Structure formats: C-alpha cells, structure tokens
Amino acid sequence: MSVPPPPHARLPDGYAVRLAGGTRRVEGGAALLGGSPLRLLRLSPAARDLLDGDRLVVSSAATAALAARLLDAGAAVPEPAGPAPGPGDVTVVVPVRDRPEGVARLVAAxxxxxxxxxxxxxxxxxxSVDPGALAAAAGPAEVLRHERPLGPAAARNTGLRAATTGAVAFLDSDCVPLPGWLDVLLPHLADPRLALVAPRVVALPPARPGWTTPYETAVSALDMGPEPARVAPLSAVSYLPSAALLARRAALGEGFDAAMPVAEDVDLVWRLTAAGWRVRYDPAARVAHEHPAATGAWLRRRAVYGTGAAPLAQRHGGLVAPVVVSPWSAVPVVLALTGGRAGRVAAAGVLAVSAAGLARRLAPPGGAPPYRLAAGLVLRGTAAGVRTLARAATRHHWPLTVAAAAVSPRARRAAAAVATADAVLAWWPHRAEVGLPRFAAARRMEDLAYGAGLWAGALRAGSARALLPARPPGG
Incomplete structure (x- = not known):
C-alpha cells in the first residue's frame, strides 16, 4: 500500500525548535552530537549564527531549513506554532467489536x-454480536457497521473514509483520553510535512488489579516513555501504537493495511517515514489505556505482538531485525566473551582500531582527528551492542539460548547472568513503582511470550527473515 508524498512546504514562521536533551555541542560549538541514531552534525558558520543558544525560531527559508534538518536528525524537538486544524476540524474514529462498556466510557470522556x-x-x-447494545452505548456518536469482523485496521479505514475533516484521531475503545490531550497534539499539524503524532499511553487503573499490573503500569509496550521524539525505524522510538493517534487525513492515503491483523500501526508509520513524512511522539498529551489485568490475557497479547514481526519483515526487510548492530561493535563483544584472556586483548585492539578510523572520519577539514570523542562514541556503541545482543538472547532468540544452555554449563551460566543483569538494569528506573522480584519474573514471562509469538509467526510465514540480524545503515 502506498501513501502520497508530503508537500514541498517549509515550516511556518513562528514555529520553533530547541535542542533535545541528549544533544550537546562539540568542537567549540561548530558541531552537534545527538539524535537517534546518534550522529555528528557539523554546522556551517551561517547555521551557527542562526542557532542562538539552544533554540531556533523559524523566520525565513534558511531558519526553516535548519530547523527541519535538526528535527529530521532527532537532534531537536519542536515548539509548534502556525496554522493548524482546530478541534472542529477533527473526526474521532473508534474501531470496536463487542465492547459497549468501553465505548460508553470513551464517548463520555x-x-x-x-x-x-x-x-x-x-x-x-x-x-459485534449485539450491534444494538453497541449502538446504545455509543449514544450521540455516529455508528458504521461491518456485518462481519474485518479486523481493527479495516475498521479504522472505514472511519477514515467517512471523515471529511483535515485531521482524524484514532482511539481504541479501551482508551480514555485525559483532558487536554488534543490541545497538545493539534499544534503539531502546523508542520505541513507531519503525518502522525501520538500521545503517551499510560495505564488506566484497573478495577481489579492483577499480578502483572504493577509491571505493566511501569513498562507497558504501548508507553513510548517520558521524552518527546522523532519517530522512525531504527531510532529510539521506532513506531507508535494505534491505540491513540492523531493523523493528517491527506497523508494517510488508503490508510492501514487491512491484511495485517497485528503490527498494522508499525507498518503505517514506516510507510509514512519512507515517503518523506514526519511522525512525532509527544508525551505531554496523555491517553489512559485499560491494560489486561489477567496474567493469561496479558501473555496472549504479548505473543500476538510477536507474530507481527514476520509480516513486517516481508514488507520492510531488515528494519524489523531483532539485532541491529555494527560488526565493529559485535566482534569485540564476541572476542571478549569467548576468547579468554587473548580474546579480551584482541577485543581491545579491535576497539582501538575502530576508534582511530572513526576519529579520522570525524576530523574537520584541516583539523586534528578527535580521538577522545571517537573513543567515547566507540565505547558507547559497543555498550549499546552488548545490550542489543543480551536482549536478543533473552527475548527474540530465547529458544536458541535455551538449547545452548541445555548442552553447555558455560552457556547456562552466561544465560543466567544475562537474564539477571537485563532484569535489574530495566527495573532500576522503576524501582519506586514495582519490586525487583515481580519485575524480573514478569519481564522474563513477557519475553518468553513475545519470543514464542515471534518464532510462531516466522514458522507460519515460512521465512526466518524476522529472526535474522542486520547491520545499521552505514554500519
């Protein structure tokens, strides 16, 4: 499915950007280090003059081009201003099957x-089995009906086709938008190249909490975190959940791929970014979501999420790879773990060679290679590679880890160490919200369910593409 290309229009005057929290100036202010994936952005003298401090206000074609470059690199976040659809130019689409109570709650909100x-x-x-009950729950809302279930993607597309407004908000029936959510999201559409923007999805307190509720409240797969972000494959925020989205109607074309029963939201985001549209995440807007409280239902949903990787791999190739790591990061890790003392020495040598080569590539014209900066970047990349490989061993490729542990005591010890370290490091930022034993157990259960779904989906598709590693662009 295709989407239309974005317009050739610049950011409007008054629109502003500010450097993201992780972006810092280097080389005496002549370059910026930041974004996702991490990159070095060299600024021309003119660009340095335009970027006054950490904020840039669009007032000309030149400032608009610089602001767009910073946004597209993920090095800056927007402070949107300019013409944008108002609340009266929004259609709210609610796809649902057999959830009258949720629809009534959502419409009331x-x-x-x-x-x-x-x-x-x-x-x-x-x-729905009882369309009358659903129509009654919808109250004053307009109801369109599929006589037989076609799936959530098809239901959203039906609502999209019925909309005539400039913006369309998609909300699932198990959501409750918090007051002001739309006021935060609508100004983002002042960017003429922005197709989608999403709020933060937080937990709706359940009437009867389950054993996994504290864990799911802390680290739900629908919660993209506390920081605003550019959304793109292989970046820190690589997708948006379709549970709550605001879209520019003209950007969506035919909409979601109705042939995908799961991961249709990821597919849409990736098609839009490939076409040149911008997609953003703004956690200042919040929508509460009713997470599954029963452990069985929670695990089944995680397994279903895993099955979405295979159809994504068929459509988007290596963008869905469970391990995306440069050989320069992977090789030292493998040497250090498997080669004993000699392997650790060899790993240090590989890192040194990598740092020296990167320093030469980063050297400004006529300037000295920034060896210290390059060494820091290589170590940072290697640490990220370690985390990626460890995560794959406990989540995506756990059947291989279990097989290795079954025949090798050394593999068993390594697997136990990795699983423990992964749980503790992930728990630490949420230590005030959930205890470590519960967090660690739930994380392992979640990973087992997701990995089982991933492998089941690959077997069903008859392709291992969703299981294979990939190199990062330029890596």
Missing part, C-alpha cells in the same frame, strides 16, 4: 473534554 465535546465521533462496529 470525549464529551466531557471541551476540545472534543463537539467533535464528530465515528464508532465503527466491526461485526
């Missing part, structure tokens, strides 16, 4: 929020 009180709400009944 929309009516209680001044920004959406008068919005057109289209509920798409995807073949």
């Amino acid at each position: 929309l009516r209680a929020d001044p920004a959406t009180a008068a919005a057109r709400v289209v509920v798409v009944d995807d073949g």
Whole structure:
C-alpha cells in the first residue's frame, strides 16, 4: 500500500525548535552530537549564527531549513506554532467489536473534554454480536457497521473514509483520553510535512488489579516513555501504537493495511517515514489505556505482538531485525566473551582500531582527528551492542539460548547472568513503582511470550527473515 508524498512546504514562521536533551555541542560549538541514531552534525558558520543558544525560531527559508534538518536528525524537538486544524476540524474514529462498556466510557470522556465535546465521533462496529447494545452505548456518536469482523485496521479505514475533516484521531475503545490531550497534539499539524503524532499511553487503573499490573503500569509496550521524539525505524522510538493517534487525513492515503491483523500501526508509520513524512511522539498529551489485568490475557497479547514481526519483515526487510548492530561493535563483544584472556586483548585492539578510523572520519577539514570523542562514541556503541545482543538472547532468540544452555554449563551460566543483569538494569528506573522480584519474573514471562509469538509467526510465514540480524545503515 502506498501513501502520497508530503508537500514541498517549509515550516511556518513562528514555529520553533530547541535542542533535545541528549544533544550537546562539540568542537567549540561548530558541531552537534545527538539524535537517534546518534550522529555528528557539523554546522556551517551561517547555521551557527542562526542557532542562538539552544533554540531556533523559524523566520525565513534558511531558519526553516535548519530547523527541519535538526528535527529530521532527532537532534531537536519542536515548539509548534502556525496554522493548524482546530478541534472542529477533527473526526474521532473508534474501531470496536463487542465492547459497549468501553465505548460508553470513551464517548463520555470525549464529551466531557471541551476540545472534543463537539467533535464528530465515528464508532465503527466491526461485526459485534449485539450491534444494538453497541449502538446504545455509543449514544450521540455516529455508528458504521461491518456485518462481519474485518479486523481493527479495516475498521479504522472505514472511519477514515467517512471523515471529511483535515485531521482524524484514532482511539481504541479501551482508551480514555485525559483532558487536554488534543490541545497538545493539534499544534503539531502546523508542520505541513507531519503525518502522525501520538500521545503517551499510560495505564488506566484497573478495577481489579492483577499480578502483572504493577509491571505493566511501569513498562507497558504501548508507553513510548517520558521524552518527546522523532519517530522512525531504527531510532529510539521506532513506531507508535494505534491505540491513540492523531493523523493528517491527506497523508494517510488508503490508510492501514487491512491484511495485517497485528503490527498494522508499525507498518503505517514506516510507510509514512519512507515517503518523506514526519511522525512525532509527544508525551505531554496523555491517553489512559485499560491494560489486561489477567496474567493469561496479558501473555496472549504479548505473543500476538510477536507474530507481527514476520509480516513486517516481508514488507520492510531488515528494519524489523531483532539485532541491529555494527560488526565493529559485535566482534569485540564476541572476542571478549569467548576468547579468554587473548580474546579480551584482541577485543581491545579491535576497539582501538575502530576508534582511530572513526576519529579520522570525524576530523574537520584541516583539523586534528578527535580521538577522545571517537573513543567515547566507540565505547558507547559497543555498550549499546552488548545490550542489543543480551536482549536478543533473552527475548527474540530465547529458544536458541535455551538449547545452548541445555548442552553447555558455560552457556547456562552466561544465560543466567544475562537474564539477571537485563532484569535489574530495566527495573532500576522503576524501582519506586514495582519490586525487583515481580519485575524480573514478569519481564522474563513477557519475553518468553513475545519470543514464542515471534518464532510462531516466522514458522507460519515460512521465512526466518524476522529472526535474522542486520547491520545499521552505514554500519
């Protein structure tokens, strides 16, 4: 499925960007180090003059071009301003099947929020068993019906086709938008090249919490975290969940791929970014989501998420690879882990050669190679490679890890150490929210379920593409 190309239009005057929290100036201010993936951005003298401090306000073609470059590198975050659709130019689309209570709750929340009180709400009944109950729960909302279930992607597309407004908000029936969410997201559409923007999806407190509730509240797969971000494959935020999205209607073309029962949101984001559209995540807007409280339902959902990798691999190739790591990062790790003392010496040599080569590539014209900066970047990349390989061993490729542990005591010890370290490092930022034993057990259960779904999906597709590693672009 194709999407239309973005317009050849610049950011409007008054639109501003500020350097992202992880971006820092280097080379005396002549370059910026930041973005995702991490990169070095050299600034021309003119660009240095335009970037006053850490903030840039668009006032000309030159400032618009620089602001766009910083946004597209992930080195800056926007402070949007300029013409954008208002609340009256938004259609809210709710795809649903057999959830009248959730629809009633969602419609009530929309009516209680001044920004959406008068919005057109289209509920798409995807073949519910009791359509009358759903229509009654929808109240004043318009209801469109599929006589038989076609899936959430098809239901969203039905709502998209019915919309005539400039913007379309997609909200799942198990969501409750928090007041002000739309006021935060709409200004982003002042960027004429922005196709999608999403809020932060937080946990809706369950009526009856389950054993996994504290873990899911802390690290839900739908929660993209506390920092605003550019969204693109192979970046820190590589996709957005379709549970809550605001879209520019003209950018979506035919919409979601209805042939995908899962991961259709990832596919849409990647098709849009490949076409040149911008996609953003803004956690200042929040939508609460009713996470599964029962452990069995939670694990089944994780397994279903895993099955989405195979169809994504068929459509997007290596972008879905479970391990994306440069050989310059992977080789030292393998040498250090398997080669004993000689391997560790060899690993240090590989890192030194890599750092020296990177320093030469980073050297400014006529300047000395920045060996210290290059060494830091190589060590940082190697640490990221270690985390990637460890995560794959406990999540994506755990069947291989289990097989190795079954025949090798050394592999058993390594697997236990990696699984423990992975759990502790992931738990530490959330230590005030959930205890370590529960977090570690839930993380291992989640990874087992996701990995099982991943392998089942690959077997069903008859392709191992979703299981294979890939090199990063330029790596």
